[in-house]
Amino acid sequence: MNAGNPSAASSPAGSIYDLGYRHYEGKRHGRWFAAWSLYVDSLRGIWGFGRPVSAKAAPFILAGLYALPAVIVLAFSASLSKSIASGATNPADLPNYANYFGGIGTFIVLFLVAQAPEVVCRDQRYQVLPLYFTRAMGRSDYAMARLLSLATALFLVLMVPVIALFIGDILMGTDAFKAVGSEWPKALPSIPSNLLIAASMASIALALSSYSPRRAYAAVGVLAYFLLVEFVPIVIYGIGHEAGAKWVDVLPLLTPITGLTRANDWFFGTPIPADFPSSIGAGAYVLAGLVSTLLFTGILVWRYRRIAA
Amino acid sequence: MIHGSPRSPIRAMPEIFRVTVRQLLGRRRTLLLLLLAALPLLLALVFRLFDRIDVQRYSNSVFDGVLIAIVLPLTAVLFGTGAFGAELDEGTALYLLAKPLPRWAVVLSKAMAAAALTLLLTVGAILAGALVEVIPAGEVGVRATEAYVGATVVGGLCYVAVFVAVSMFTRRALVIGIGYTLIWEGLLSSLLPGIANLSIRQYALGVGDWFVQVGREPARLPPETAVVLSAVVVVAALVLATWRLMHFELSGGTD
Numbered sequence: 001m002n003a004g005n006p007s008a009a010s011s012p013a014g015s016i017y018d019l020g021y022r023h024y025e026g027k028r029h030g031r032w033f034a035a036w037s038l039y040v041d042s043l044r045g046i047w048g049f050g051r052p053v054s055a056k057a058a059p060f061i062l063a064g065l066y067a068l069p070a071v072i073v074l075a076f077s078a079s080l081s082k083s084i085a086s087g088a089t090n091p092a093d094l095p096n097y098a099n100y101f102g103g104i105g106t107f108i109v110l111f112l113v114a115q116a117p118e119v120v121c122r123d124q125r126y127q128v129l130p131l132y133f134t135r136a137m138g139r140s141d142y143a144m145a146r147l148l149s150l151a152t153a154l155f156l157v158l159m160v161p162v163i164a165l166f167i168g169d170i171l172m173g174t175d176a177f178k179a180v181g182s183e184w185p186k187a188l189p190s191i192p193s194n195l196l197i198a199a200s201m202a203s204i205a206l207a208l209s210s211y212s213p214r215r216a217y218a219a220v221g222v223l224a225y226f227l228l229v230e231f232v233p234i235v236i237y238g239i240g241h242e243a244g245a246k247w248v249d250v251l252p253l254l255t256p257i258t259g260l261t262r263a264n265d266w267f268f269g270t271p272i273p274a275d276f277p278s279s280i281g282a283g284a285y286v287l288a289g290l291v292s293t294l295l296f297t298g299i300l301v302w303r304y305r306r307i308a309a
Numbered sequence: 310m311i312h313g314s315p316r317s318p319i320r321a322m323p324e325i326f327r328v329t330v331r332q333l334l335g336r337r338r339t340l341l342l343l344l345l346a347a348l349p350l351l352l353a354l355v356f357r358l359f360d361r362i363d364v365q366r367y368s369n370s371v372f373d374g375v376l377i378a379i380v381l382p383l384t385a386v387l388f389g390t391g392a393f394g395a396e397l398d399e400g401t402a403l404y405l406l407a408k409p410l411p412r413w414a415v416v417l418s419k420a421m422a423a424a425a426l427t428l429l430l431t432v433g434a435i436l437a438g439a440l441v442e443v444i445p446a447g448e449v450g451v452r453a454t455e456a457y458v459g460a461t462v463v464g465g466l467c468y469v470a471v472f473v474a475v476s477m478f479t480r481r482a483l484v485i486g487i488g489y490t491l492i493w494e495g496l497l498s499s500l501l502p503g504i505a506n507l508s509i510r511q512y513a514l515g516v517g518d519w520f521v522q523v524g525r526e527p528a529r530l531p532p533e534t535a536v537v538l539s540a541v542v543v544v545a546a547l548v549l550a551t552w553r554l555m556h557f558e559l560s561g562g563t564d
Contacts, residue, residue: 106496113487216390216483217338220383223487224345227379232348235370236355243359 034137035145042149046115058114063157066107069095070161074168081172097190098268100161101197102261108201109226109257111157112150116205117218119146124213129307143210143304147297151202158194162187193267197260200289203296204256210303230255241277249277253288263289318414325405325415329422333391342387345380346430349438356442364446364453367438372457376434377513381464382494385427386486389472392423394482412554416473416547424469431461449521456520464513467539470546471509477553505529512539 048056073080073095083089095103123129132142166187173179208225209218233251240248253259265272266282333339352371356363396402405415435457443450476482498508505511514528515535522528530538 239356239359239361
Protein backbone atom coordinates (compact mmCIF):
# COMPACT_ATOMS: atom_id res chain seq x y z
CA MET A 1 0.00 0.00 0.00
CA ASN A 2 2.70 2.40 0.96
CA ALA A 3 4.64 1.85 -2.21
CA GLY A 4 1.55 2.69 -4.22
CA ASN A 5 1.59 6.23 -2.86
CA PRO A 6 4.97 7.73 -3.63
CA SER A 7 3.81 11.30 -3.05
CA ALA A 8 3.32 10.54 0.66
CA ALA A 9 6.95 9.71 1.16
CA SER A 10 8.17 12.83 -0.60
CA SER A 11 5.63 15.19 0.98
CA PRO A 12 7.24 18.04 2.91
CA ALA A 13 4.99 17.37 5.88
CA GLY A 14 6.56 13.94 6.28
CA SER A 15 3.61 12.75 8.30
CA ILE A 16 3.74 9.32 9.96
CA TYR A 17 0.12 8.40 9.34
CA ASP A 18 -0.24 9.58 5.78
CA LEU A 19 -3.27 7.71 4.53
CA GLY A 20 -2.93 9.17 1.07
CA TYR A 21 -5.71 11.73 1.31
CA ARG A 22 -5.38 14.94 -0.64
CA HIS A 23 -3.17 17.51 1.03
CA TYR A 24 -3.92 21.12 1.77
CA GLU A 25 -1.93 23.10 -0.79
CA GLY A 26 -3.02 26.63 0.13
CA LYS A 27 -1.24 29.26 2.13
CA ARG A 28 -0.89 28.52 5.85
CA HIS A 29 -1.82 31.61 7.82
CA GLY A 30 -0.17 30.61 11.04
CA ARG A 31 -0.64 31.24 14.71
CA TRP A 32 -2.22 34.70 14.77
CA PHE A 33 -4.71 33.92 12.06
CA ALA A 34 -5.80 30.80 13.93
CA ALA A 35 -6.24 32.80 17.13
CA TRP A 36 -8.15 35.50 15.22
CA SER A 37 -10.46 32.86 13.69
CA LEU A 38 -11.18 31.41 17.13
CA TYR A 39 -11.86 34.93 18.44
CA VAL A 40 -14.37 35.67 15.67
CA ASP A 41 -15.99 32.28 15.98
CA SER A 42 -16.50 32.48 19.73
CA LEU A 43 -17.75 36.07 19.50
CA ARG A 44 -20.40 34.81 17.05
CA GLY A 45 -21.10 31.89 19.37
CA ILE A 46 -21.71 34.14 22.38
CA TRP A 47 -24.48 35.91 20.46
CA GLY A 48 -25.81 32.64 19.06
CA PHE A 49 -25.04 33.42 15.42
CA GLY A 50 -24.76 30.21 13.43
CA ARG A 51 -26.71 28.42 16.14
CA PRO A 52 -30.44 27.81 16.64
CA VAL A 53 -32.76 30.58 17.80
CA SER A 54 -32.84 29.13 21.32
CA ALA A 55 -29.12 29.96 21.64
CA LYS A 56 -29.79 33.60 20.71
CA ALA A 57 -32.52 34.04 23.32
CA ALA A 58 -30.44 34.34 26.49
CA PRO A 59 -27.77 36.81 25.26
CA PHE A 60 -30.18 39.08 23.44
CA ILE A 61 -32.80 39.12 26.21
CA LEU A 62 -30.21 39.86 28.93
CA ALA A 63 -28.43 42.51 26.85
CA GLY A 64 -31.84 44.00 26.05
CA LEU A 65 -32.81 44.11 29.72
CA TYR A 66 -29.55 45.88 30.52
CA ALA A 67 -30.21 48.48 27.81
CA LEU A 68 -33.90 48.86 28.67
CA PRO A 69 -33.78 51.92 30.97
CA ALA A 70 -31.66 53.85 28.45
CA VAL A 71 -33.98 52.89 25.61
CA ILE A 72 -36.97 54.05 27.68
CA VAL A 73 -35.27 57.40 28.28
CA LEU A 74 -34.63 57.63 24.54
CA ALA A 75 -38.23 56.74 23.70
CA PHE A 76 -39.69 59.29 26.07
CA SER A 77 -37.04 61.95 25.45
CA ALA A 78 -39.61 64.38 24.07
CA SER A 79 -41.83 64.34 27.16
CA LEU A 80 -38.84 64.09 29.50
CA SER A 81 -37.25 67.22 28.06
CA LYS A 82 -40.48 69.11 28.64
CA SER A 83 -40.70 67.73 32.15
CA ILE A 84 -37.10 68.76 32.87
CA ALA A 85 -37.69 72.24 31.47
CA SER A 86 -40.70 72.72 33.72
CA GLY A 87 -38.72 71.50 36.72
CA ALA A 88 -40.97 68.49 37.38
CA THR A 89 -38.14 66.00 36.76
CA ASN A 90 -34.66 66.28 38.20
CA PRO A 91 -32.19 65.22 35.47
CA ALA A 92 -30.03 63.60 38.18
CA ASP A 93 -32.79 61.03 38.82
CA LEU A 94 -32.67 59.80 35.24
CA PRO A 95 -30.21 57.12 34.12
CA ASN A 96 -27.05 58.82 32.90
CA TYR A 97 -23.57 57.77 31.78
CA ALA A 98 -22.12 57.90 35.28
CA ASN A 99 -24.75 56.00 37.28
CA TYR A 100 -25.87 53.44 34.68
CA PHE A 101 -23.66 50.47 35.58
CA GLY A 102 -24.14 50.95 39.32
CA GLY A 103 -27.90 50.96 38.81
CA ILE A 104 -28.50 47.67 37.01
CA GLY A 105 -25.15 45.88 36.88
CA THR A 106 -26.97 42.71 38.03
CA PHE A 107 -27.91 42.01 34.42
CA ILE A 108 -24.23 42.00 33.48
CA VAL A 109 -23.69 39.23 36.05
CA LEU A 110 -26.64 37.33 34.59
CA PHE A 111 -25.22 37.74 31.09
CA LEU A 112 -21.94 36.25 32.27
CA VAL A 113 -23.62 33.42 34.20
CA ALA A 114 -25.46 32.48 31.03
CA GLN A 115 -22.73 33.02 28.41
CA ALA A 116 -19.30 32.48 30.00
CA PRO A 117 -19.86 28.72 30.39
CA GLU A 118 -21.02 28.61 26.74
CA VAL A 119 -17.60 29.84 25.67
CA VAL A 120 -15.32 27.29 27.35
CA CYS A 121 -17.21 24.37 28.91
CA ARG A 122 -18.28 22.42 25.84
CA ASP A 123 -14.73 22.10 24.53
CA GLN A 124 -13.83 20.20 27.68
CA ARG A 125 -17.03 18.16 27.90
CA TYR A 126 -16.76 16.88 24.33
CA GLN A 127 -12.98 16.63 24.54
CA VAL A 128 -12.16 18.68 21.46
CA LEU A 129 -9.36 20.67 23.12
CA PRO A 130 -6.67 18.39 21.56
CA LEU A 131 -7.99 19.41 18.13
CA TYR A 132 -7.32 23.06 18.97
CA PHE A 133 -3.95 22.45 20.55
CA THR A 134 -2.59 20.47 17.60
CA ARG A 135 -3.05 23.56 15.40
CA ALA A 136 -0.59 26.40 15.02
CA MET A 137 -2.28 28.14 17.94
CA GLY A 138 -0.84 27.56 21.40
CA ARG A 139 -2.63 26.92 24.65
CA SER A 140 -2.32 30.52 25.89
CA ASP A 141 -3.53 31.78 22.51
CA TYR A 142 -6.64 29.67 22.92
CA ALA A 143 -7.29 31.08 26.41
CA MET A 144 -6.65 34.68 25.34
CA ALA A 145 -8.79 34.44 22.19
CA ARG A 146 -11.70 33.08 24.23
CA LEU A 147 -11.24 35.74 26.91
CA LEU A 148 -11.02 38.61 24.43
CA SER A 149 -14.18 37.47 22.65
CA LEU A 150 -16.14 37.39 25.93
CA ALA A 151 -14.75 40.79 26.94
CA THR A 152 -15.67 42.21 23.52
CA ALA A 153 -19.21 40.87 23.82
CA LEU A 154 -19.50 42.35 27.29
CA PHE A 155 -18.16 45.70 26.10
CA LEU A 156 -20.85 45.77 23.40
CA VAL A 157 -23.53 45.03 26.00
CA LEU A 158 -22.19 47.86 28.18
CA MET A 159 -21.95 50.39 25.36
CA VAL A 160 -25.44 49.98 23.85
CA PRO A 161 -27.18 51.96 26.63
CA VAL A 162 -24.44 54.61 26.48
CA ILE A 163 -25.17 55.14 22.79
CA ALA A 164 -28.92 55.20 23.45
CA LEU A 165 -28.43 57.82 26.18
CA PHE A 166 -26.16 59.83 23.87
CA ILE A 167 -28.77 59.93 21.11
CA GLY A 168 -31.49 60.72 23.63
CA ASP A 169 -29.56 63.65 25.09
CA ILE A 170 -28.85 65.09 21.65
CA LEU A 171 -32.51 64.87 20.71
CA MET A 172 -33.50 66.59 23.95
CA GLY A 173 -31.21 69.54 23.22
CA THR A 174 -32.35 72.55 21.22
CA ASP A 175 -29.57 72.50 18.63
CA ALA A 176 -28.43 69.03 17.54
CA PHE A 177 -24.95 70.10 16.33
CA LYS A 178 -24.18 72.11 19.43
CA ALA A 179 -25.54 69.27 21.55
CA VAL A 180 -23.08 66.78 20.02
CA GLY A 181 -20.22 69.12 20.92
CA SER A 182 -21.31 69.53 24.52
CA GLU A 183 -22.39 65.91 24.98
CA TRP A 184 -19.40 63.87 23.88
CA PRO A 185 -17.02 64.97 26.64
CA LYS A 186 -19.64 63.84 29.16
CA ALA A 187 -20.00 60.43 27.48
CA LEU A 188 -16.31 59.86 26.80
CA PRO A 189 -15.33 58.42 30.25
CA SER A 190 -17.77 55.57 29.51
CA ILE A 191 -15.27 54.06 27.09
CA PRO A 192 -12.30 53.45 29.43
CA SER A 193 -14.63 52.67 32.32
CA ASN A 194 -16.61 50.07 30.37
CA LEU A 195 -13.37 48.61 28.98
CA LEU A 196 -12.19 48.01 32.54
CA ILE A 197 -15.57 46.58 33.60
CA ALA A 198 -15.71 44.26 30.59
CA ALA A 199 -12.13 43.01 30.97
CA SER A 200 -12.40 42.51 34.72
CA MET A 201 -15.77 40.76 34.82
CA ALA A 202 -15.08 38.61 31.75
CA SER A 203 -11.76 37.40 33.17
CA ILE A 204 -13.39 36.40 36.48
CA ALA A 205 -16.27 34.57 34.81
CA LEU A 206 -14.14 32.77 32.24
CA ALA A 207 -11.42 31.72 34.69
CA LEU A 208 -14.05 30.17 36.97
CA SER A 209 -15.95 28.54 34.08
CA SER A 210 -12.82 26.92 32.72
CA TYR A 211 -12.66 24.69 35.80
CA SER A 212 -15.84 22.76 34.99
CA PRO A 213 -16.73 20.78 31.87
CA ARG A 214 -20.43 21.04 32.74
CA ARG A 215 -22.04 24.35 31.82
CA ALA A 216 -24.59 24.20 34.61
CA TYR A 217 -22.02 23.78 37.37
CA ALA A 218 -19.83 26.48 35.88
CA ALA A 219 -22.84 28.79 35.96
CA VAL A 220 -23.44 28.02 39.64
CA GLY A 221 -19.78 28.67 40.38
CA VAL A 222 -19.74 32.02 38.59
CA LEU A 223 -22.95 33.06 40.30
CA ALA A 224 -21.74 31.97 43.74
CA TYR A 225 -18.50 33.94 43.27
CA PHE A 226 -20.19 37.16 42.19
CA LEU A 227 -22.85 37.02 44.92
CA LEU A 228 -20.64 35.99 47.82
CA VAL A 229 -17.53 38.03 47.07
CA GLU A 230 -19.85 40.97 46.61
CA PHE A 231 -21.49 40.45 49.96
CA VAL A 232 -19.03 38.93 52.43
CA PRO A 233 -16.31 41.67 52.38
CA ILE A 234 -18.97 44.34 52.90
CA VAL A 235 -20.36 42.48 55.94
CA ILE A 236 -16.89 42.15 57.44
CA TYR A 237 -16.11 45.79 56.62
CA GLY A 238 -19.31 46.92 58.33
CA ILE A 239 -18.58 45.13 61.57
CA GLY A 240 -14.86 45.92 61.58
CA HIS A 241 -15.44 49.58 60.87
CA GLU A 242 -17.75 49.82 63.90
CA ALA A 243 -15.14 48.13 66.03
CA GLY A 244 -12.62 50.74 64.91
CA ALA A 245 -10.29 48.43 62.97
CA LYS A 246 -8.29 50.14 60.24
CA TRP A 247 -7.27 47.16 58.10
CA VAL A 248 -10.88 46.45 57.09
CA ASP A 249 -10.79 49.59 54.91
CA VAL A 250 -9.22 47.56 52.11
CA LEU A 251 -12.06 44.99 52.03
CA PRO A 252 -14.43 46.90 49.70
CA LEU A 253 -11.65 46.74 47.10
CA LEU A 254 -12.26 42.99 46.80
CA THR A 255 -15.90 43.25 45.70
CA PRO A 256 -16.30 42.66 41.97
CA ILE A 257 -19.39 44.73 41.14
CA THR A 258 -19.27 47.43 43.82
CA GLY A 259 -15.53 47.83 43.26
CA LEU A 260 -16.06 48.41 39.54
CA THR A 261 -18.88 50.83 40.30
CA ARG A 262 -16.43 52.88 42.38
CA ALA A 263 -13.84 52.63 39.60
CA ASN A 264 -16.54 53.95 37.29
CA ASP A 265 -16.95 56.87 39.73
CA TRP A 266 -13.24 57.63 39.33
CA PHE A 267 -13.54 57.86 35.55
CA PHE A 268 -16.50 60.22 35.84
CA GLY A 269 -15.13 62.17 38.81
CA THR A 270 -18.16 61.32 40.95
CA PRO A 271 -17.47 61.52 44.71
CA ILE A 272 -17.50 58.15 46.51
CA PRO A 273 -20.59 57.57 48.70
CA ALA A 274 -20.10 58.25 52.41
CA ASP A 275 -20.59 54.63 53.55
CA PHE A 276 -17.31 53.63 51.89
CA PRO A 277 -13.99 53.99 53.70
CA SER A 278 -12.65 57.53 53.32
CA SER A 279 -9.03 56.36 53.45
CA ILE A 280 -9.38 54.56 50.09
CA GLY A 281 -9.55 56.88 47.11
CA ALA A 282 -11.50 56.14 43.94
CA GLY A 283 -8.26 55.55 42.06
CA ALA A 284 -7.53 52.53 44.28
CA TYR A 285 -10.66 50.83 42.93
CA VAL A 286 -9.38 51.28 39.37
CA LEU A 287 -6.10 49.70 40.42
CA ALA A 288 -7.98 46.87 42.17
CA GLY A 289 -9.95 46.26 38.96
CA LEU A 290 -6.74 46.07 36.92
CA VAL A 291 -5.05 43.73 39.42
CA SER A 292 -8.11 41.48 39.50
CA THR A 293 -8.15 41.36 35.68
CA LEU A 294 -4.49 40.35 35.57
CA LEU A 295 -4.93 37.80 38.35
CA PHE A 296 -7.90 36.02 36.77
CA THR A 297 -6.36 36.16 33.30
CA GLY A 298 -3.32 34.50 34.83
CA ILE A 299 -5.50 31.81 36.42
CA LEU A 300 -7.21 31.19 33.08
CA VAL A 301 -3.95 30.89 31.14
CA TRP A 302 -2.46 28.69 33.86
CA ARG A 303 -5.51 26.43 33.72
CA TYR A 304 -5.06 25.89 29.98
CA ARG A 305 -1.34 25.36 30.32
CA ARG A 306 -1.96 22.53 32.76
CA ILE A 307 -5.15 20.96 31.43
CA ALA A 308 -4.73 17.44 30.07
CA ALA A 309 -5.70 17.42 26.42
CA MET B 310 -49.47 -0.40 44.58
CA ILE B 311 -48.18 -3.20 42.43
CA HIS B 312 -49.50 -6.60 43.37
CA GLY B 313 -47.27 -9.56 43.44
CA SER B 314 -44.09 -7.53 43.70
CA PRO B 315 -41.63 -9.38 45.85
CA ARG B 316 -40.89 -6.39 48.07
CA SER B 317 -43.13 -3.65 49.28
CA PRO B 318 -42.16 -0.18 47.97
CA ILE B 319 -41.56 0.98 51.52
CA ARG B 320 -38.70 -1.47 51.80
CA ALA B 321 -37.12 -0.32 48.54
CA MET B 322 -37.23 3.35 49.45
CA PRO B 323 -34.28 3.34 51.86
CA GLU B 324 -32.23 1.70 49.15
CA ILE B 325 -33.05 4.41 46.57
CA PHE B 326 -32.40 6.99 49.23
CA ARG B 327 -28.98 5.51 49.97
CA VAL B 328 -28.00 5.26 46.30
CA THR B 329 -29.12 8.85 45.63
CA VAL B 330 -27.13 10.20 48.55
CA ARG B 331 -24.05 8.46 47.20
CA GLN B 332 -24.67 9.81 43.70
CA LEU B 333 -25.02 13.34 45.03
CA LEU B 334 -22.03 13.32 47.34
CA GLY B 335 -19.29 11.77 45.26
CA ARG B 336 -18.59 14.85 43.16
CA ARG B 337 -16.30 17.82 43.19
CA ARG B 338 -19.27 20.14 43.63
CA THR B 339 -19.70 18.81 47.19
CA LEU B 340 -16.46 20.58 47.99
CA LEU B 341 -17.87 23.89 46.72
CA LEU B 342 -20.99 23.35 48.81
CA LEU B 343 -19.00 22.59 51.95
CA LEU B 344 -17.09 25.81 51.37
CA LEU B 345 -20.39 27.73 51.09
CA ALA B 346 -21.74 26.05 54.21
CA ALA B 347 -18.63 27.07 56.17
CA LEU B 348 -19.33 30.77 55.54
CA PRO B 349 -21.65 31.44 58.52
CA LEU B 350 -19.08 29.92 60.87
CA LEU B 351 -16.22 31.93 59.35
CA LEU B 352 -18.22 35.15 59.52
CA ALA B 353 -19.20 34.37 63.11
CA LEU B 354 -15.51 34.02 63.96
CA VAL B 355 -14.86 37.40 62.31
CA PHE B 356 -17.62 38.96 64.42
CA ARG B 357 -16.03 37.47 67.54
CA LEU B 358 -12.63 38.70 66.40
CA PHE B 359 -14.00 42.22 66.64
CA ASP B 360 -15.55 41.34 69.99
CA ARG B 361 -19.07 41.82 68.76
CA ILE B 362 -22.07 39.78 69.78
CA ASP B 363 -24.83 41.39 67.79
CA VAL B 364 -27.65 38.92 67.21
CA GLN B 365 -29.78 41.10 65.00
CA ARG B 366 -27.00 42.31 62.77
CA TYR B 367 -25.36 38.90 62.40
CA SER B 368 -28.57 37.06 61.70
CA ASN B 369 -29.83 39.69 59.26
CA SER B 370 -26.67 39.92 57.24
CA VAL B 371 -25.37 36.34 57.49
CA PHE B 372 -28.35 34.03 58.13
CA ASP B 373 -30.75 35.98 55.95
CA GLY B 374 -28.45 37.75 53.47
CA VAL B 375 -25.93 34.97 52.85
CA LEU B 376 -27.48 31.68 53.93
CA ILE B 377 -31.18 31.90 53.07
CA ALA B 378 -30.73 34.20 50.08
CA ILE B 379 -27.68 32.59 48.43
CA VAL B 380 -26.38 29.34 49.97
CA LEU B 381 -29.76 27.63 50.52
CA PRO B 382 -31.10 28.04 46.95
CA LEU B 383 -27.74 27.13 45.39
CA THR B 384 -27.44 23.98 47.52
CA ALA B 385 -31.05 23.02 46.85
CA VAL B 386 -30.72 23.62 43.12
CA LEU B 387 -27.58 21.48 42.87
CA PHE B 388 -28.95 18.58 44.95
CA GLY B 389 -32.55 18.90 43.75
CA THR B 390 -31.74 18.84 40.05
CA GLY B 391 -28.93 16.34 40.54
CA ALA B 392 -31.12 13.77 42.31
CA PHE B 393 -32.90 12.68 39.16
CA GLY B 394 -31.18 14.75 36.48
CA ALA B 395 -27.90 12.85 36.76
CA GLU B 396 -29.67 9.53 36.20
CA LEU B 397 -31.39 10.96 33.15
CA ASP B 398 -28.15 12.36 31.76
CA GLU B 399 -26.26 9.13 32.22
CA GLY B 400 -29.11 6.89 31.15
CA THR B 401 -29.27 4.94 34.42
CA ALA B 402 -32.84 6.15 35.00
CA LEU B 403 -33.88 3.20 32.82
CA TYR B 404 -32.75 0.65 35.40
CA LEU B 405 -34.53 2.49 38.18
CA LEU B 406 -37.81 2.85 36.31
CA ALA B 407 -37.76 -0.74 35.12
CA LYS B 408 -38.04 -1.94 38.71
CA PRO B 409 -41.54 -2.87 39.85
CA LEU B 410 -41.85 0.13 42.13
CA PRO B 411 -44.62 2.70 42.21
CA ARG B 412 -43.36 5.95 40.75
CA TRP B 413 -44.35 7.97 43.80
CA ALA B 414 -41.93 5.92 45.85
CA VAL B 415 -39.11 6.77 43.44
CA VAL B 416 -39.93 10.48 43.50
CA LEU B 417 -40.38 10.58 47.24
CA SER B 418 -37.15 8.80 48.10
CA LYS B 419 -35.15 10.85 45.58
CA ALA B 420 -36.63 14.09 46.95
CA MET B 421 -36.01 12.96 50.52
CA ALA B 422 -32.37 12.23 49.78
CA ALA B 423 -31.85 15.65 48.18
CA ALA B 424 -33.74 17.38 51.00
CA ALA B 425 -31.81 15.52 53.68
CA LEU B 426 -28.45 16.56 52.22
CA THR B 427 -29.57 20.15 51.66
CA LEU B 428 -30.85 20.46 55.22
CA LEU B 429 -27.83 18.71 56.68
CA LEU B 430 -25.54 21.29 55.08
CA THR B 431 -27.61 24.42 55.67
CA VAL B 432 -28.96 23.67 59.15
CA GLY B 433 -25.48 22.53 60.11
CA ALA B 434 -24.14 25.84 58.81
CA ILE B 435 -26.67 27.77 60.89
CA LEU B 436 -25.96 25.80 64.06
CA ALA B 437 -22.21 26.22 63.65
CA GLY B 438 -22.54 29.96 63.16
CA ALA B 439 -25.08 30.27 65.96
CA LEU B 440 -22.92 28.41 68.48
CA VAL B 441 -20.15 30.95 68.03
CA GLU B 442 -22.06 34.18 67.61
CA VAL B 443 -25.78 33.98 68.39
CA ILE B 444 -26.41 31.56 71.25
CA PRO B 445 -23.87 33.23 73.62
CA ALA B 446 -26.24 36.23 73.61
CA GLY B 447 -28.66 34.20 75.77
CA GLU B 448 -32.42 33.83 75.38
CA VAL B 449 -32.65 36.15 72.34
CA GLY B 450 -29.97 34.14 70.57
CA VAL B 451 -31.69 30.81 71.16
CA ARG B 452 -34.95 32.19 69.80
CA ALA B 453 -33.22 33.63 66.75
CA THR B 454 -31.47 30.32 66.09
CA GLU B 455 -34.81 28.50 66.30
CA ALA B 456 -36.35 31.00 63.91
CA TYR B 457 -33.65 30.60 61.27
CA VAL B 458 -33.51 26.82 61.60
CA GLY B 459 -37.29 26.75 61.08
CA ALA B 460 -37.03 29.09 58.11
CA THR B 461 -34.23 27.05 56.53
CA VAL B 462 -36.05 23.74 56.96
CA VAL B 463 -39.23 25.07 55.33
CA GLY B 464 -37.36 26.93 52.58
CA GLY B 465 -35.09 23.96 51.88
CA LEU B 466 -38.02 21.52 51.57
CA CYS B 467 -39.83 23.85 49.16
CA TYR B 468 -36.77 24.54 46.99
CA VAL B 469 -35.82 20.87 46.75
CA ALA B 470 -39.34 19.72 45.91
CA VAL B 471 -39.72 22.38 43.21
CA PHE B 472 -36.30 21.74 41.67
CA VAL B 473 -36.81 17.95 41.67
CA ALA B 474 -40.07 18.51 39.80
CA VAL B 475 -38.50 20.95 37.33
CA SER B 476 -35.63 18.56 36.63
CA MET B 477 -38.15 15.96 35.43
CA PHE B 478 -39.55 18.33 32.84
CA THR B 479 -36.43 19.85 31.33
CA ARG B 480 -32.73 19.18 31.10
CA ARG B 481 -31.99 22.85 31.72
CA ALA B 482 -33.46 22.68 35.22
CA LEU B 483 -30.33 24.03 36.83
CA VAL B 484 -30.30 27.15 34.68
CA ILE B 485 -34.00 27.69 35.30
CA GLY B 486 -33.43 27.26 39.04
CA ILE B 487 -30.66 29.86 39.00
CA GLY B 488 -32.80 32.23 36.95
CA TYR B 489 -35.69 31.84 39.39
CA THR B 490 -33.46 32.50 42.37
CA LEU B 491 -31.70 35.49 40.94
CA ILE B 492 -34.36 37.24 38.87
CA TRP B 493 -37.57 36.31 40.62
CA GLU B 494 -36.44 36.20 44.26
CA GLY B 495 -33.47 38.51 44.10
CA LEU B 496 -34.56 41.26 41.77
CA LEU B 497 -38.33 41.23 41.32
CA SER B 498 -39.47 40.41 44.85
CA SER B 499 -37.57 43.41 46.16
CA LEU B 500 -39.18 45.64 43.53
CA LEU B 501 -42.68 44.17 43.59
CA PRO B 502 -43.86 43.34 47.12
CA GLY B 503 -47.01 41.74 45.68
CA ILE B 504 -45.21 38.58 44.59
CA ALA B 505 -44.30 37.59 48.16
CA ASN B 506 -47.04 34.95 47.87
CA LEU B 507 -45.04 33.30 45.10
CA SER B 508 -41.58 33.47 46.58
CA ILE B 509 -40.09 30.56 48.51
CA ARG B 510 -37.70 32.90 50.28
CA GLN B 511 -40.66 34.85 51.68
CA TYR B 512 -42.30 31.61 52.86
CA ALA B 513 -39.11 30.78 54.74
CA LEU B 514 -38.87 34.22 56.34
CA GLY B 515 -42.58 34.10 57.22
CA VAL B 516 -42.11 30.79 59.04
CA GLY B 517 -39.12 32.27 60.87
CA ASP B 518 -41.36 34.99 62.27
CA TRP B 519 -43.42 32.30 63.98
CA PHE B 520 -40.60 31.85 66.49
CA VAL B 521 -39.39 35.40 66.89
CA GLN B 522 -39.27 38.44 64.68
CA VAL B 523 -35.56 38.79 64.00
CA GLY B 524 -35.68 41.24 61.13
CA ARG B 525 -36.22 44.94 61.66
CA GLU B 526 -39.65 44.70 60.12
CA PRO B 527 -42.03 41.72 60.08
CA ALA B 528 -41.83 39.30 57.17
CA ARG B 529 -44.15 40.00 54.27
CA LEU B 530 -46.22 36.88 54.93
CA PRO B 531 -47.83 35.94 58.26
CA PRO B 532 -46.49 32.59 59.57
CA GLU B 533 -49.78 30.67 59.11
CA THR B 534 -50.04 31.70 55.46
CA ALA B 535 -46.39 30.85 54.88
CA VAL B 536 -46.75 27.33 56.32
CA VAL B 537 -49.90 26.61 54.34
CA LEU B 538 -48.42 27.95 51.09
CA SER B 539 -45.18 26.04 51.49
CA ALA B 540 -47.06 22.79 52.25
CA VAL B 541 -49.10 23.37 49.09
CA VAL B 542 -45.93 23.97 47.06
CA VAL B 543 -44.20 20.82 48.34
CA VAL B 544 -47.21 18.56 47.77
CA ALA B 545 -48.00 20.05 44.37
CA ALA B 546 -44.38 19.71 43.21
CA LEU B 547 -44.16 16.08 44.33
CA VAL B 548 -47.51 15.18 42.75
CA LEU B 549 -46.46 16.89 39.52
CA ALA B 550 -43.13 15.05 39.54
CA THR B 551 -44.88 11.72 40.11
CA TRP B 552 -47.35 12.44 37.32
CA ARG B 553 -44.49 13.29 35.01
CA LEU B 554 -42.61 10.13 35.91
CA MET B 555 -45.70 8.02 35.20
CA HIS B 556 -45.83 9.40 31.66
CA PHE B 557 -42.15 9.20 31.03
CA GLU B 558 -40.65 8.29 27.70
CA LEU B 559 -37.13 7.03 28.07
CA SER B 560 -34.79 8.02 25.33
CA GLY B 561 -31.66 6.23 26.50
CA GLY B 562 -28.51 7.93 27.65
CA THR B 563 -27.43 10.01 24.70
CA ASP B 564 -26.01 13.28 25.89
